[in-house]
Amino acid sequence: MADKASAHAIITGIVQGVFFRMETQRAAELHGVDGWVRNKRDGSVEAVFEGDKTDVDAVLDWCRQGPQRAVVHDVVVEWLEYTGEFGGFEITY
Numbered sequence: 499m500a501d502k503a504s505a506h507a508i509i510t511g512i513v514q515g516v517f518f519r520m521e522t523q524r525a526a527e528l529h530g531v532d533g534w535v536r537n538k539r540d541g542s543v544e545a546v547f548e549g550d551k552t553d554v555d556a557v558l559d560w561c562r563q564g565p566q567r568a569v570v571h572d573v574v575v576e577w578l579e580y581t582g583e584f585g586g587f588e589i590t591y
Contacts, residue, residue, distance in 0.1 A: 500550035502580040504533075509543040509561050511571035518543050519589045521565040522557070529553040532584035536591060548584055 509518070514537050522535045522545060531549040538544050545561070547554045564570045 500552065502549070502582070503551040503554045504546065504548045504578040504580045505554050505558060506576045506578055507545045507547065507558060507561060508538075508574045509545070509564070509570060509572070510541075510574075511564075512567075512569040513543045513564060514541055516567035517565050518568055522561065523587050523589055525557050525560040526587040529556050531557050532587055534584070534588045534590045536589065546578075546584075548580060548582065 519535045519537065522543070525531075526533065526535075526547060529549065531547045531553050533546040533548050535543060535545040547557050558573065558575060561573050562570055
């Protein structure tokens with residue numbers, strides 16, 4: 499059985515207005531990762547990812563690049579206790 503993981507991420511840089519949330523959702527769904535993503539008022543993007551550890555790592559790696567028009571400066575990750583509370587991946591507001 500794969501190890502389960504939960505990660506809270508704050509992504510900074512040019513990450514709003516470049517389809518970051520939509521493409522994050524696509525990456526998460528591709529890897530079977532649940533959780534959510536949203537824009538923050540300070541211009542960053544915040545997300546929570548839950549799933550198999552290797553899949554969560556893959557989505558975090560994707561976040562370090564982002565979509566084509568994004569310029570990611572940093573991805574700060576806080577590892578959390580896995581809860582299994584999400585039933586998919588959503589863009590929230």
